[in-house]
Amino acid sequence: MMSYFTLLKTSGWDGYELIDSGEQKRLERYGKYRLIRPDPDAIWRRTDVNEWANADAVFVDDKGNPHWEHGAQMPENWLIKYKTLTLQARLTPFKHTGIFPEQQVNWDFLSSVIANGAKPRTVRYMAKRSLKIALSVASGDTPRNDNLPNVLNLFGYTGAASLVCAAVGAKVTHVDASKPAISWARENQKLSGLLDKPIRWIMDDAIKFVTREVRRGVKYDGIIMDPPVYGHGPGGEVWDFHKSFPELISLCPQVLSPQPLFFIVNAYAISSSALMLKNVLSDYLLDFGGTCEFGEITLEEKIGKRLLSTGIFVRWSFS
Template sequence: MMLLADKWKDYELIDTGNGEKLERWGEYVLRRPDPQAIWPLPEDLGAWKNPHGHYHRSSKGGGYWEFKKNMEESWTINYKEMKFLIKPTGFKHTGLFPEQSSNWDWMMDKISNAQRPVKVLNLFAYTGGATVACACAGAEEVCHVDASKGMVSWAKENIELSGLSDRKVRFIVDDVIKFVKREIRRGKKYDAIIMDPPSYGRGPKGETWKIEDELYPLVELCMQVLSDNPLFFLINSYTSGFSPYVAENILRLTMGRRYMGDIYSGEVGIPTARENVVLPCGIFARWEQK
């Protein structure tokens, strides 16, 4: 299954090739690396030659931005009724993964049609795309957890930009495993869980995370903070290199043993304007209430 992020107006994947992608973010065009785009560039480079910003990889690791045209340091783009702050970072990212809009649409539909209060736990929550989506859909409470203080601050800005400051959103800067353990001790319960774990990471106090060692135990741990009537559980990953069935199997061995529901997995991708090419951008696995 491939879920396509094809409902954007303020974002467009113009073209891909030679390990790069050309994107329009609002009024600005950016050229960035993407290891999945192993096919060649078109013969007519056209817009590739003169983007507003071009991120160059360094042979020593990392890279840098070359800005070829005047542009704002940061700006906003819309997805439906939501707004997000965009700015080029030193790690090539812009603060938003547009392919996740296919997951946002799904979780918003689940929450808005639940006909009951829904409490959501968003782990490895980054700049809060899913947090904004759940709050926008009317979730009773969203708990946003990320180890990076800067990313959590960015998520707060996105909530404010989207006019959702009156919604109940808890912003937590912490190691996700430690936080979930504390929630278990407090007896806290959630109806939906979202997680977007990195392949490798460090917590605010130097805690290490390796997805192959920690993902299954974390999902098992999260079972203890689920309500008796959960709505959904989403695992998303864009860096692990795992098959989607790895994440699906984890949900089958945890959620599937305790709750009645549907479990399935696949990839998320963005269609380009060029010859019906779809750029794969990661995997997902979902459990949802029947």
Template sequence: MQHKLENAIEKRSHLLDEQTNALRLVDGVGDGLPDVFLETFASHWVVSTRDGRLHPEIRAWLQQQAHSCYWKRLDQHEKENPQHIAGPKQDEPFIARESGVNYKIHLQAGYSQGIFLDQRLNRIRVREHSGPGKTVLNTFAYTGAFSVCAALAGATTTTLDLSQIYLDWARDNFRANDLAPDDHYFCKGDTFHWLKRFARQGRTFDGIILDPPTFSRDDKGKVFRVEKDYGRLVELAYACLAPGGWMLCCTNCRKLDPRDFSRMVRDAAPSSTITALDMPEEYTGENYLKSLWVQKR
């Protein structure tokens, strides 16, 4: 196991530099280590396992490394914090970098530490397709990583999430990149409600990000399931998309076949050019993240 872990990390070493110190280092079955995942955040490591246990050999190897290391059990409730297992404790938030962008990371923030690393290439694409005078809407925004990338390119962003905690975190991410949050918009509430409101107001955006959780419940108890409701979400967003604008449509729902996902998006976004996007090269295991770039004609 030690040999596999070291080979996996070495294979990704070319992706780590002054501009990027947050990255997936071990990707499960793709590295010959099924259900074992290792991520680095500015030299702080998080190892995740699916079966509720950490193999003693892996634990022993991690304890020999010069990193603070935490273990996350993927089969547990999302509010459970990762457990400290090696190295110095890092229980306070800190800054990590990806593609030259700063993000606030908190290892004791529950299921996710502040950024989903599998969206690395998509964040680059959003930044490349944003710019001065453009408007970008980031729905289900979590800590606003896509918003930060669009804002760094000069766009005016609207960051939308149900959680005030995450909206405040998003503002922290803006400040971490010398961006003024007051120059942008932050909306608390349900994405479906806000998209209908924007449509009534005649408000459109040059770019829209749709990356919802696989399952969620709004503040009125209404359930959203990607495999059933994603098409309706795209339809509402498309009505708010300016002519010539783009949408990034993503889901990590493993139950949803890529062809069915593409069909849902195509049916809800007529008169568009749709391109399937690849996952980053460091994800050598399951090809679970489905991403489509929708360009409105």
């Protein structure tokens, strides 16, 4: 397996841009609205102080009462376009909007791999598959379309990555422990005109779900996961990244197809480097060969062109 360190950089698009950052805050535009949010790592100076004067909403991180302050003209939710997708943004009490723009680089990667990187098949595999379909047709069954890549999105939250995959022809299983998050994701599916796409929405604990998929013999051609530092499953299951993540990763190779397309892990607010993600993933994907990228996920400022790190990642691909 080849591996290398890199920075994934999102420079923004029509629906989003990081305008400026500094003094432990970031100034961003989501659609037509400017937001100021806390960012403890942005300890440098702001590039243009005047740009900050016209914010539509400011997140105030008061202890015990975190909240947004905004005028009457600022809606509680609004729509943002990303290519063919329409996503609903909201002012949440968790200081985010439900849209994570730094993931644009991964969305573009997923679109390319799924749309252009049809599963590499050996002649032997295709011969077996052709025989299987022929026998199925002879028996009167309707053969399943095995050429559609099967993608598993764990901790899928509001569903942008799931919709990106479905829009370019993948079957998607979206798993999250939060019922409100899944409802939000399904609303994004409706807004994006993708109700006819094969997406399964599953509210479950990630480890329990993958364990069941192992028993069922289900296989996926790609896995995406954005695990939190801490969390709880719908049944009260406890997620602690440094204890739970190795257990989850150890299960995943058992649900990967023989020639998978990709495996992506994003992590935020953990006291570890991207080397940790690369080392853990390499433990289980070494025999698959391919290429492993790891590093930081960043946003590029519009004004100062500085890079703001938002998290770490590891991204394995078959090529």
